[in-house]
Amino acid sequence: xxxxxxxxxxxxxxxxxxxxxxxxxxxxxxxxxxxxxxxxxxxxxxxxxxxxxxxxxxxxxxxxxxxxxxxxxxxxxxxxxxxxxxxxxxxxxxxxxxxxxxxxxxxxxxxxxxxxxxxxxxxxxxxxxxxxxxxxxxxxxxxxxxxxxxxxxxxxxxxxxxxxxxxxxxxxxxxxxxxxxxxxxxxxxxxxxxxxxxxxxxxxxxxxxxxxxxxxxxxxxxxxxxxxxxxxxxxxxxxxxxxxxxxxxxxxxxxxxxxxxxxxxxxxxxxxxxxxxxxxxxxxxxxxxxxxxxxxxxxxxxxxxxxxxxxxxxxxxxxxxxxxxxxxxxxxxxxxxxxxxxxxxxxxxxxxxxxxxxxxxxxxxxxxxxxxxxxxxxxxxxxxxxxxxxxxxxxxxxxxxxxxxxxxxxxxxxxxxxxxxxxxxxxxxxxxxxxxxxxxxxxxxxxxxxxxxxxxxxxxxx
Ligand code: UD1
Ligand code: CA
Numbered sequence: 001x002x003x004x005x006x007x008x009x010x011x012x013x014x015x016x017x018x019x020x021x022x023x024x025x026x027x028x029x030x031x032x033x034x035x036x037x038x039x040x041x042x043x044x045x046x047x048x049x050x051x052x053x054x055x056x057x058x059x060x061x062x063x064x065x066x067x068x069x070x071x072x073x074x075x076x077x078x079x080x081x082x083x084x085x086x087x088x089x090x091x092x093x094x095x096x097x098x099x100x101x102x103x104x105x106x107x108x109x110x111x112x113x114x115x116x117x118x119x120x121x122x123x124x125x126x127x128x129x130x131x132x133x134x135x136x137x138x139x140x141x142x143x144x145x146x147x148x149x150x151x152x153x154x155x156x157x158x159x160x161x162x163x164x165x166x167x168x169x170x171x172x173x174x175x176x177x178x179x180x181x182x183x184x185x186x187x188x189x190x191x192x193x194x195x196x197x198x199x200x201x202x203x204x205x206x207x208x209x210x211x212x213x214x215x216x217x218x219x220x221x222x223x224x225x226x227x228x229x230x231x232x233x234x235x236x237x238x239x240x241x242x243x244x245x246x247x248x249x250x251x252x253x254x255x256x257x258x259x260x261x262x263x264x265x266x267x268x269x270x271x272x273x274x275x276x277x278x279x280x281x282x283x284x285x286x287x288x289x290x291x292x293x294x295x296x297x298x299x300x301x302x303x304x305x306x307x308x309x310x311x312x313x314x315x316x317x318x319x320x321x322x323x324x325x326x327x328x329x330x331x332x333x334x335x336x337x338x339x340x341x342x343x344x345x346x347x348x349x350x351x352x353x354x355x356x357x358x359x360x361x362x363x364x365x366x367x368x369x370x371x372x373x374x375x376x377x378x379x380x381x382x383x384x385x386x387x388x389x390x391x392x393x394x395x396x397x398x399x400x401x402x403x404x405x406x407x408x409x410x411x412x413x414x415x416x417x418x419x420x421x422x423x424x425x426x427x428x429x430x431x432x433x434x435x436x437x438x439x440x441x442x443x444x445x446x447x448x449x450x451x452x453x454x455x456x457x458x459x460x461x462x
Contacts, residue, residue, distance in 0.1 A: 003095030004046040004116055005178060009082045010034045010102030011054030011073040016229040022056030024102035025063065026233060029240040030264030030282055032063055033227060034102035041100065042067065043109035044116065050089055051102070052082045078196030080188040083181070091182045096120065099199060101172040105236055106223045106243075112173070118216045119175040125211035126180075126203055128153065129173040131221040138228065139169035140200050142215060150213045153200035157193035168217070170200055171224035180206065240265065248275075270306065294327065302332070318350075321357075339374070352392075353384075356399065369411060372397045379405030379423060386411045398433070 014023020024034035031039070034051070041049055053060045054073040061070060071085040083099055090097065096119060098112060111129070119127035128150065130142050140153040141163050153170045154163050184202045192198065206213055218224060222239045225232065244265060245258040252271025255261050262280045269275075270289030280298045287293065288306035296312040303319045304310065310320070311327030317334035326332060326344040333351035338344060342355050345362035353367045356374035361367060365378055369386040372378070376397055385408050386392050393411035397403070401415055404423030409415075413427055420436035421427055431437045 002120060003093065003178075004044070005048045005050070005090055005093065005095055005097040006041045006044070006046045006112075007083055007086050007090070007097060007099045008034065008037055008041065008049065008051040008068065008102050009079055009099065010060055011052045011057075011076055011082055012103075013055040013076065014103070014228070017233075018230075022059065023227070025056060025059060026227070028105045028227075028233070028236050028265075029244060029262075031105075031266065033105040033236075034060060035063060036105035036265070037100055037102055037107065038064055038067060040107055040109040041112060044112050046098070047095065048090065048093075050086045052085050054082075078190065078194070079199035080185055080197035080201060083199055084185045084197075087182055087185075090178060093178050095178050096175055097178040097181055098173065098175045101226065103227045104172055104224060105227065106225055106239055107171075107173065108223060111218060111223060115173065115175055115216055119214070122214045123212065124175075124214040125177045125206045127175045127214045127216055128200075128203065129171045129175075129224070130168050130215045130217045131171050131224045132167055132217065133169045133221055134167070136164075136167050136169045139226070140172075141166040142168040142170060144168075150203065150215050151207060152204035153198075155192065155194070155198060155200070168215075169224075171218070172226055173224070174199070174203075176202070180211065288322070297327075369393065370395045370397065370409075373399035373401070373417065375400045376403070378403045379407065381406040383408050384411060385409060 010024040012023060017023050017026065025032045028036060050069040050071055051064065052071050052073050054076055057072060069089060073082050073085045096116060098116060115127060115129050133139060138156050140155050141159055143151045143154055143163060145151045181202060184205045187205065188197045188201045190197050203213055225236055227233050227236050241262060244263050245255050245261055248269050249255055253269045254274040257277035260277045261275055264282050267281045267285045269287045272289050273287055273291040275293045276295040278295050279293050282300035285299050285302050287304040290306055291304055291308045294311035297310050299315045301317050302315045305320060305322045307323045308320045309325035313327035313330045315332040318332035318336040320338045321340045323340055324338045324342040328346050330344055330346060330348040335352040336350040337354045339355050339357040341358050343360045343362065344350065347364045348361050349366045351368040353370045355372045358374055359372050359376040361378040363380040365382045367384050369392050370384045382403050384395055395409050395411040395413040397415045398417035398419060400417055401419045403421045406424050407421050408426040410426065410428045414430040416431060416433040418434050419431045422436060422438040425437060425439040427437055427439055
C-alpha cells in the first residue's frame with residue numbers, strides 16, 4: 001500500500017454563514033465541523049494529516065491541538081492555493097493525498113477509506129469523490145465526455161447553462177497522486193468568475209497530460225453535504241442527529257421520538273435506557289443502562305449511572321450515582337454529586353455539593369457548597385445559605401441527621417451525625433451529636449384574642 005496523506009482545508013472565513021464564528025468551527029451535534037472531518041480522517045490512520053488554516057487560525061489550532069500538522073494560508077486565494085501551502089511538508093513525498101474540506105461534517109471514515117482503496121486499485125492520477133444531487137446548486141459539476149470519462153470540474157459560477165444542469169457534483173473530496181498534485185498546482189490560474197485558484201482545475205490539467213482521472217460516485221449524497229450557510233447547517237444537524245439516534249437505538253437504547261431527541265456525537269448511553277421526547281444531551285455526557293430520561297430534560301457533560309431516573313430536569317457537570325433520581329423541574333449545577341439511591345425531588349437546586357447515599361432532598365430546597373452524609377432527610381424548603389455577599393462558605397451535615405422544613409443553614413455550619421434541626425430554624429452554630437437545634441422564636445398563643453377585637457360582634461366577621 002502506498003503512503004497516504006490527508007489535507008483538510010479550513011482557512012476560509014465562511015462569509016455566507018454571516019457569523020462572528022468562523023465557519024469550520026460551527027458545531028454540528030456539539031462538535032465543530034472541522035473536528036468531525038478530522039475525527040473521521042484519523043480513523044483511516046494516514047501517514048500525515050495537515051490542516052490549512054487562515055481565518056480563525058488560532059481558534060482552530062486551539063481546538064484541534066496536535067492531532068494534525070498545520071499550514072497557514074494568510075490570504076484566501078482559493079482551494080488550489082490553500083493546498084499549495086502544505087508543499088513544504090508534503091511536496092516531495094511519494095504516495096496518495098486525499099484533500100477534504102473542513103465544512104463537510106458528515107463524511108465517514110469508511111468513505112475516505114473506500115476512496116483511497118479505489119484510487120489505488122485504479123492506478124489513477126486523481127480520483128474525485130462524486131455524488132448525484134437533486135439540487136446541485138452551489139457545487140462544482142462533473143463534466144464527462146461522450147465516453148463517460150471525467151473531463152473537468154466546473155464551478156457553479158463558471159458553469160454554462162447546460163453545465164448547470166449536470167447533477168453529478170464534486171463532493172470536495174479528491175485523491176491525488178501526491179507528486180503530480182504539487183507539480184500541477186503551481187500552474188493553476190485564477191482566470192475564473194471568482195478570481196480564485198481552484199483545486200479542481202488540477203483535474204483538467206491532468207487530463208490534458210494524458211493522465212488517468214477517475215470518479216467514485218457515492219451512494220449516499222447526504223454524507224457529502226457541504227455547509228456554506230445556516231440552512232445547510234440545520235440540514236446537516238438533522239442528518240447527523242438521525243445517524244446518532246439510530247446508532248443508539250441499534251445499541252439498545254429506546255428513543256421514543258427520535259425526531260425530537262438531540263444527542264451530541266460523543267455522548268454514551270447504556271442499553272435499556274429510555275429517552276422520552278424533547279430531551280437534549282450534550283457534550284461528554286455518559287448515561288448508564290436502564291435509566292429513564294424524561295421529557296424536557298437537558299443534560300450536559302455529566303455522568304448518569306445505571307438505573308437513574310431524570311424527570312424534566314437540567315443537569316450540568318454533575319454526577320448521579322446508581323439508583324438515584326431527580327425531578328421534576330430540578331437543577332443539578334456544576335459539581336453536584338448525587339449518591340446512590342438518593343432522591344432529589346421537585347424544584348431543588350444542588351450546586352457544588354455532595355449528597356450521601358440514600359439521602360432525600362424532596363422539595364423546594366437549595367443545597368449549595370455543602371457535604372451531606374448518608375441517610376439524611378432534608379425537609380421541604382431548606383436553604384443552605386452559602387454566600388455572605390463576598391465569599392462562599394461550606395457546611396457539613398452528618399449521617400442520619402434530620403433537617404426540618406423551611407430551615408436556613410447559614411454556612412459555615414458543622415452538623416454532627418444523628419442530629420436534628422427543628423422546622424423553621426435559622427442555624428448559625430454547629431450542632432453536636434444527637435442534639436436537636438431549634439433556632440426560632442417559641443410560639444405564644446394570645447388567649448381569647450377574637451373577643452378583644454372591636455369588630456368581633458359585627459355580622460361581617462361571622
Ligand atoms: C468547493 C469546491 C466545489 C465543491 C464544494 C463541495 C473548489 C473551487 N470548489 O466549493 O467544486 O463542489 O467545495 O463542498 O474547490 N478554503 C481555504 N482556503 C481558500 C478557500 C477555501 O482553506 O482560499 C477552504 C474553506 O475553509 C472550506 C473549503 O476550503 O472549508 C471549501 O471552500 P468553499 O469556499 O466552501 O468552497 P465551495 O464553494 O463550497
Ligand atoms: Ca463549501
